Amino acid sequence: MSMDGRIADAANGLGFLDTIGEGHVxxxxxxxxxxxxxxxxxxxxxxxxxxxxxxxxxxxxxxTWLVSHDPTLGERVGATRAPLSRVEGDLSAAFAAIxxxxxxxxxxxxxxxxxxxxxxxxxxxxxxxxxxxxxVGAGAAxxxxxxxxxxxxxxxxxxxxxxxxxxxxxxxxxxxSLLRHAP
Numbered sequence: 001m002s003m004d005g006r007i008a009d010a011a012n013g014l015g016f017l018d019t020i021g022e023g024h025v026x027x028x029x030x031x032x033x034x035x036x037x038x039x040x041x042x043x044x045x046x047x048x049x050x051x052x053x054x055x056x057x058x059x060x061x062x063x064t065w066l067v068s069h070d071p072t073l074g075e076r077v078g079a080t081r082a083p084l085s086r087v088e089g090d091l092s093a094a095f096a097a098i099x100x101x102x103x104x105x106x107x108x109x110x111x112x113x114x115x116x117x118x119x120x121x122x123x124x125x126x127x128x129x130x131x132x133x134x135x136v137g138a139g140a141a142x143x144x145x146x147x148x149x150x151x152x153x154x155x156x157x158x159x160x161x162x163x164x165x166x167x168x169x170x171x172x173x174x175x176x177s178l179l180r181h182a183p
Contacts, residue, residue, distance in 0.1 A: 001129050006136040007112050007144075012045055019134045020165050033128075037062060039103035041094070041118070044068035045140070046110030051076050057084070063103065065094050067114050091117045112144025119143050119151055125172045127153060133164035 001007050002016055009016060040062050047066060050057065057064070060080035065087050066073065074086045087094040095118070098106055108115050108124070118124050129142065153170035161167045 001142050002132050002134045002136040004135045004137065005141050006139045007110065007142055008045075008140045009136050010138040012049065012140070014049065016132055016134045016136050019132050020130065020163060034059070034107075037105050037107045039098055039101070039106045040064045040109050041091075041098070041106060041114060042066055042109040043111040043114040044070055044073055046114075047073060047077070059109070060084070063098075063101065065098065067091065067094070067117075092121060095121060095123050112140035112142055116143045116145035116148060120145065120148055122151070124151070126156075127168075127170045129168055130161070131166045131168065 006016075008014055037059075040059050042064060044067060047057065047068070057077045057080065060077070061082055063082045064080070064084045066084060067088065068074070068086055069088045071086065074084050077084060085094075085097075091114070108118055115124070127142075152173040152175075154173045155168065156171050157167070157169040159167060
């Protein structure tokens with residue numbers, strides 16, 4: 001994300017990610033991370049960006065829930081090795097289906113509106129981001145909603161990872177607020 005918490009610019013562009021540049025070395029390589037994931041939730045804008053950029057759906061081996069009102073978007077992906085299910089509206093039923101299928105480590109692969117819905121439903125346990133050395137100014141936020149409930153997180157890891165970036169890993173702090181402030 002950008003320094004001001006954006007995951008895309010106002011035109012849904014990701015050009016600011018080029019500012020990450022060479023020298024960035026994630027403390028947990030992406031291949032190691034994706035090996036721990038057993039399902040994916042992805043928003044329509046993120047998937048459209050991948051398809052329009054010629055990337056296809058690179059995680060077709062993982063059960064995927066596509067959040068979209070567009071019934072043709074999933075068809076653009078084509079055949080996948082694991083099921084691709086389209087859902088829309090309230091994501092409560094989708095998260096219940098994911099849980100019922102036994103998936104415990106679900107990656108919210110984008111975007112900000114999907115992440116905001118998951119956060120509002122209290123379905124976000126960890127947030128791992130690379131912060132690019134750029135202020136975007138406008139565009140989708142990491143959690144893109146105006147009326148989110150307060151959720152507290154604590155830092156598990158943070159550090160300079162080469163280049164001009166910082167990686168941060170937060171985990172959900174479920175400590176009751178009365179205990180958090182006890183003397």
